[in-house]
Amino acid sequence: MTELVIKLTQKFPFFSKNLIQEIAKYGVVKNIENKTTILTTGDNVRMLPVVLDGIIKVYSIYEDKEFLLYYLKSSESCIMSFSACIENKKSEITAITESDSTLILLPSEKVKFWLKKYESFNKLFFKLYDQRYLDMINTLNHILFENIENRLLRYLYETRRIKGTSELAIKHREVAEDLGTAREVISRLLKKLEKDKIITQLKGGIIKIL
Amino acid sequence: MTELVIKLTQKFPFFSKNLIQEIAKYGVVKNIENKTTILTTGDNVRMLPVVLDGIIKVYSIYEDKEFLLYYLKSSESCIMSFSACIENKKSEITAITESDSTLILLPSEKVKFWLKKYESFNKLFFKLYDQRYLDMINTLNHILFENIENRLLRYLYETRRIKGTSELAIKHREVAEDLGTAREVISRLLKKLEKDKIITQLKGGIIKIL
DNA sequence: AAAAGTTGGTGACTAAAGTTACAATTACAA
DNA sequence: TTGTAATTGTAACTTTAGTCACCAACTTTT
Structure with missing residues (x-):
């Protein structure tokens, strides 16, 4: 049993041996370093990236303005790439690694095939769509009905959860x-959160959540 | 061939004869009159509604505040009911008919089964998820980066498109x-749009798009 | 037809967040 | 280390939209 098979089995315990074998055979493993763009709006998507290790930030860009849609973690895939991939459409999103990451790229033809052949594979994508959609409904409600201060707090807590650390190296601009x-709005609010003893800002541009 | 089979074949030309037969056999057709709530947040979803005729408005409710997620038209189904249905979860949305409508209710067990058995059935839901998700990204960008006046205009045009008429009988409150x-914000803006000769407001609370 | 409820219109006010403009600080490279 | 660039801080101002208060018009109920 190769190392890749072992890793895939760990990450996708609900996949059958056969499916794992096929993924290992046709998938291309890539190590990608932090802050690398793996997909931009408009790209053709011929390979579906699935995250083995690391964190990936997925953005929507609308008239030059970015907005964070979701983070991809280990064992997850990007539903927007998935749909672009199986329908031969162009990517509507931009994805950037947020840590050194390992991806496995699955050829779109195989993805379509596995979707038919393996129920567990099929289910995974329904589940991802569902999670992302529910998440989106929440985001939407927060944007509409909460003030930025709360949204910022939520963002900080969520980022801590995803990154697994209370010290976030992230620029105000980002x-x-x-x-x-x-x-400016963020700088102002972070100062306020500092005054309220919810965070401190260490030097080196690190936001520490207390 | 029954009337229902004919109708299903029209609405779902990409479904096989067998699938259509099964849907006709296990589905329950319901005629529902305008402004009827067919599903509320928290409901258990045991039957998946698919729209044969009519228009259905799907809302999210967050701390008593509604927000329009999407309209369902003929041949469409509600992905949020779908996910609640196949995962035995409670509904996260509220759905209300916007015209006299005909639905066919599919038992969740059969839905799960057809999803495996019929690729075309499986694909339909991926497609719906995809449409709704892309739509959501747009909505989100509009909320974030456009002012309400533009969002209102967009809403009016979209409503005209869905309802197929330029005379919209809809309350400002709604x-x-x-x-x-x-x-108040809507009343003010509609007055402005009237002044700008983009709409007129007829008596009886009808907004006419010019 | 009078009363009660619903809907729409509007001015005045408030609050929130986006913008401008620039200063201060920190990081980095020559 | 010194100059340059990037980042952060902040005051003042503007804009947008949400809120309040109230009235008028229209509808429905009694």
């Missing part, structure tokens, strides 16, 4: 883009 | 709820 607002 | 804003 936070602003992720939330679809202006840098 | 428009406000759909867009997640306040009634």
Whole structure:
């Protein structure tokens, strides 16, 4: 049993031996370093990326304005790439690694085939769609009915959860883009959160959640 | 060939004869009159509604505040009911008929079964998820980066498209709820659009798009 | 037809967040 | 280390939209 098979089995315990074998055979493993763009709006998607290790940030871009849609973690795939991939459409999103990551790229033809052949594979994507859609409904409600301060707090807590650390090395500018607002607004609010003893800002541009 | 089979064949030309037969056999057709709630947040979903005729409005409700997620038209189904249905979860949405409508209710067990057995059935739901997700990304960008006036215009044009008429019988209060804003704001803006000769407001609460 | 409820119109006010403009600080490279 | 670029801080201002208060018009109920 190769290392890849072992890893795939760990990450996808609900996949059958056969499916794992096929994925290992046709998938292309790639190590990608932090802050690398793996997909941009408009790209043709011929291979579906699935995350083995690392974190990937998925953005929508609308008239030059970014907005964070979701993070991809280990064992997850990007539903927007999935749909672009199986329908031969162009990518509607931009994906950037947020840590050194390992992906496995699955050829779109095989993805379509596995979708028919393996129920567990099929189910995974329905599940991802569902999660992402519910998530989107929440995001939408937050944008509509909550003020930015709460959205910022939510963002900080969520980022801590995803990254697994309370010390977030992230620029104000980036936070602003992720939330679809202006840098000044974030600087102001972070100062306020500091005053309220919810965070501290260490030197080196690190936001520490208390 | 029964009337139902004929109708199903029209609405779902990509479904096989067998699938159509099964749907006709196990589906329950319901005629539902305008403004009827067919599903509320928290309901158990044991039957998946698929629209044969009519229009259905699907809402999310967040702390008493409604927000229009999408309209369902003929040949469409509600992905949120779908996911609730196949995973035995409770509904996260509220659905209300916007015209006298005909639905066919599919038992969740059969839905799960058809999903495996019929590729065309499986594909339909992936397609719906995809459409709805892309739609959501757009909505999100509009909320974040456009002012309410534009969002209102978009809403009016979209409603005209869905309803197939330029004379929309809709209350200001309802428009406000759909867009997640306040009634006064809508009244003010509709007056402005009237001044700008983009709409007129007829008596009886009808908004006519020019 | 009078009363009660619903809907729409509007001015005045408030709050929130986006913008401008620039200063201060920190990081980085020559 | 010194100059340059990137990042952060902040005050003042503007804009947008949400809120309040109230009235008028229209509808429905009694």
